[in-house]
Amino acid sequence: MEKQPPLHISGAEAVIRCLLAEGADLIYGYPGGAIMPIYDELYKFSDQLRHVLTRHEQGATHAAQGFARTSGKVGIAMATSGPGATNLVTGIADAQIDSTPMVCITGQVASHLLGSDAFQETDIIGISTPVTKWNYQITKASEIPEIMAKAFYVASSGRPGPVLIDITKDAQFEMFDFSYEKCKGVRSYQPIPQLQLNQVEAAAKAINVAKKPMIVWGQGVILGEAEEEFKNFVESSGIPAVWTILGLSALPTKHPLNMGMVGMHGNYGPNLLTNECDVLIAIGMRFDDRVTGNLATYAKQAKVVHLEIDPAEISKNVHAHYPVLGDCKKSLSALTPLVEYKELTNWKAEFAAHMATEFDKVIKGDIQPTKEGLTMGEAIASINKHTGGDAVIVTDVGQHQMVACRYAEFIRSKSSVTSGGLGTMGFALPAAIGAKMGAHDRHVVAVIGDGGYQMTIQELGTIFQTGTAVKIVVLNNDYLGMVRQWQQLFFDKRYASTEMTNPDFVIIAKGYNIDAKRVTKREELDQAVGEMIASDKPYFLEVCVEKEDNVFPMIPTGASVSDIRLQ
Amino acid sequence: MSDINRYTISIYTENNVGLLNRVSAIFLKRHINFLSFSTSQSEIPNVFRFVIVVKVTEDKIIKLVQQIEKQIDVIKAFYHTDEETIFQESALYKVKSSYLFEERQIQNIIKDSHANIVTVSPEFFVIEKTGFRHETEKLREDLAPYGLLQFVRSGRISVTKAPMGISEILNNFNNQNNG
Numbered sequence: 151m152e153k154q155p156p157l158h159i160s161g162a163e164a165v166i167r168c169l170l171a172e173g174a175d176l177i178y179g180y181p182g183g184a185i186m187p188i189y190d191e192l193y194k195f196s197d198q199l200r201h202v203l204t205r206h207e208q209g210a211t212h213a214a215q216g217f218a219r220t221s222g223k224v225g226i227a228m229a230t231s232g233p234g235a236t237n238l239v240t241g242i243a244d245a246q247i248d249s250t251p252m253v254c255i256t257g258q259v260a261s262h263l264l265g266s267d268a269f270q271e272t273d274i275i276g277i278s279t280p281v282t283k284w285n286y287q288i289t290k291a292s293e294i295p296e297i298m299a300k301a302f303y304v305a306s307s308g309r310p311g312p313v314l315i316d317i318t319k320d321a322q323f324e325m326f327d328f329s330y331e332k333c334k335g336v337r338s339y340q341p342i343p344q345l346q347l348n349q350v351e352a353a354a355k356a357i358n359v360a361k362k363p364m365i366v367w368g369q370g371v372i373l374g375e376a377e378e379e380f381k382n383f384v385e386s387s388g389i390p391a392v393w394t395i396l397g398l399s400a401l402p403t404k405h406p407l408n409m410g411m412v413g414m415h416g417n418y419g420p421n422l423l424t425n426e427c428d429v430l431i432a433i434g435m436r437f438d439d440r441v442t443g444n445l446a447t448y449a450k451q452a453k454v455v456h457l458e459i460d461p462a463e464i465s466k467n468v469h470a471h472y473p474v475l476g477d478c479k480k481s482l483s484a485l486t487p488l489v490e491y492k493e494l495t496n497w498k499a500e501f502a503a504h505m506a507t508e509f510d511k512v513i514k515g516d517i518q519p520t521k522e523g524l525t526m527g528e529a530i531a532s533i534n535k536h537t538g539g540d541a542v543i544v545t546d547v548g549q550h551q552m553v554a555c556r557y558a559e560f561i562r563s564k565s566s567v568t569s570g571g572l573g574t575m576g577f578a579l580p581a582a583i584g585a586k587m588g589a590h591d592r593h594v595v596a597v598i599g600d601g602g603y604q605m606t607i608q609e610l611g612t613i614f615q616t617g618t619a620v621k622i623v624v625l626n627n628d629y630l631g632m633v634r635q636w637q638q639l640f641f642d643k644r645y646a647s648t649e650m651t652n653p654d655f656v657i658i659a660k661g662y663n664i665d666a667k668r669v670t671k672r673e674e675l676d677q678a679v680g681e682m683i684a685s686d687k688p689y690f691l692e693v694c695v696e697k698e699d700n701v702f703p704m705i706p707t708g709a710s711v712s713d714i715r716l717q
Numbered sequence: 718m719s720d721i722n723r724y725t726i727s728i729y730t731e732n733n734v735g736l737l738n739r740v741s742a743i744f745l746k747r748h749i750n751f752l753s754f755s756t757s758q759s760e761i762p763n764v765f766r767f768v769i770v771v772k773v774t775e776d777k778i779i780k781l782v783q784q785i786e787k788q789i790d791v792i793k794a795f796y797h798t799d800e801e802t803i804f805q806e807s808a809l810y811k812v813k814s815s816y817l818f819e820e821r822q823i824q825n826i827i828k829d830s831h832a833n834i835v836t837v838s839p840e841f842f843v844i845e846k847t848g849f850r851h852e853t854e855k856l857r858e859d860l861a862p863y864g865l866l867q868f869v870r871s872g873r874i875s876v877t878k879a880p881m882g883i884s885e886i887l888n889n890f891n892n893q894n895n896g
Contacts, residue, residue: 333801335890336789
């Protein structure tokens with residue numbers, strides 16, 4: 151390879167050239183004093199690197215997350231020092247717990263001012279340490295190429311996660327000889343454990359003797375781009391498969407072996423049968439407490455096979471009798487040929503029977519209601535009808551999230567974007583912006599509650615300015631509905647600070663020049679959703695739903711998955 | 718599994734600013750206090766070694782070490798019981814010099830403890846004792862009645878009876894990346 155003579159450039163320009171070398175063409179951010187040299191370079195490179203100005207730095211992180219989740223690339227967010235940097239923290243924590251590859255770049259006061267309580271100085275390295283996969287403070291321009299290369303490598307390899315690079319202002323100004331080399335490895339970091347064939351063989355043996363095997367898959371299948379291998383495994387083994395909320399859309403909703411969601415508001419059968427199966431095959435998931443309920447009564451009868459990339463997740467919450475460490479794309483390819491197909495007729499019939507019960511007691515009333523008020527479920531059903539299950543559905547946190555994830559239909563992967571582990575209200579609106587930019591050709595529908603919507607409502611400004619054609623559906627019940635549901639069920643209906651007096655959301659959207667409509671009656675719903683999906687512009691739809699509807703099924707906190715309630 | 722034991726965690730790391738913060742955050746997040754902590758150069762150039770002592774269950778220590786090892790700049794982390802390590806602590810004791818002459822007993826205490834005298838000045842003298850906790854502790858208790866001006870004890874330092882294999886890990890990495 152011919153070696154280019156080094157460029158003598160500023161640290162700020164080097165940052166941009168590093169981003170370009172990593173294939174970036176889009177970043178989200180908000181300028182300010184300590185990052186102005188980098189913004190000045192962004193101005194010069196604006197034909198190669200698009201910067202989207204969000205209305206708050208938190209929005210920049212969520213947009214970067216949304217972009218990463220639909221595109222599979224690293225999301226990039228940029229902010230200035232001090233409050234700019236601290237405003238990133240929620241999004242970083244969200245990306246950490248949901249394993250989203252993201253690189254955040256923050257400006258920092260000049261290195262001679264570090265520790266002097268200078269204007270807009272905060273210790274963002276200290277603050278972000280517990281919620282980043284890796285972070286680093288650059289004080290010399292010469293560090294920029296190597297550190298930026300390492301940042302992208304760390305963020306995107308192995309189990310992905312957020313990385314924060316803090317760059318002092320003097321390092322941004324400093325001139326140096328720039329040359330860039332992509333990071334190929336870090337000696338203290340093994341991103342993917344070596345697949346051990348004996349582990350695969352042991353797992354296959356356990357699976358082959360199972361009479362009632364069940365697969366629980368998580369986001370690892372999507373992050374590992376192992377959807378094909380996963381589908382092959384499911385079909386070659388004939389084993390019923392259920393998903394965690396972050397695994398949603400990796401296998402089409404209507405696949406005959408897709409039996410639904412596990413967890414607190416998951417489906418009836420998958421939860422109940424977790425405590426009936428004899429072999430539980432966990433793939434790229436981490437046994438979050440919202441999935442397991444009480445660990446002491448979770449799948450105690452089952453042998454657990456765990457395909458996982460992160461050694462720290464093996465036996466962290468649930469003991470793995472048969473761990474299979476590695477990238478699930480590879481481990482599934484190795485496992486599938488060793489597993490025998492079984493019809494499992496009676497076992498699958500149990501799932502079907504529980505689904506029939508759930509349909510009767512819960513689903514029917516949710517998606518085909520006969521009562522007067524609109525339900526969240528029928529709004530989602532209408533979206534399904536008009537998108538054919540080919541939309542990206544971005545959800546916020548709360549009742550609407552559970553309803554959307556339960557009822558939204560998907561025909562392809564990377565189609566559900568939600569804040570799972572952190573449960574960040576305010577996630578959806580900015581995440582939808584990024585999701586749309588990461589999947590231009592697809593419908594992106596943000597489904598949001600009236601509470602979460604108002605946490606990042608200012609991002610309507612970003613939608614307005616960029617013209618990003620996201621469809622926003624606010625399911626408005628004038629309550630912080632999930633908290634209200636808990637207050638009703640567990641706090642004797644003491645509705646402490648959960649009722650909201652909401653503004654006219656339609657006028658607000660129109661103030662941002664976004665087409666907007668409000669629906670209060672069933673007969674208006676379907677046409678309004680159709681109109682929204684047909685529009686090639688941003689569109690806001692408020693659906694006024696029943697105020698005090700609850701989400702069922704439900705496993706109360708700390709209860710066993712067997713104690714799932716249908717009402 | 719639920720018995721609480723004393724464990725020594727050994728961590729081999731890169732020498733990066735902020736890594737101490739990252740490691741201690743793992744304990745903070747789980748509301749676990751260090752019994753002792755020390756850090757120094759290891760046997761490998763540019764590789765640092767942390768030695769942390771905690772009292773937890775075995776289940777907990779396994780998870781702690783996994784979380785530590787997951788950190789990007791951590792090369793390898795281990796945990797060991799006391800039986801699996803050779804360990805020592807050092808302590809310094811500062812005593813008024815006049816006692817050395819006025820209290821004959823002090824001379825006997827120092828002699829019996831096999832402590833070393835580090836420095837003697839007209840005002841004070843400093844002695845050093847390295848050993849097990851109970852040994853440095855006994856000397857502290859013995860000297861206490863005579864008025865210790867200052868006392869300080871280091872964190873535990875320890876080496877393991879079994880080999881650690883860090884050089885192999887680093888060599889493997891170098892070979893893979895050059896090959």
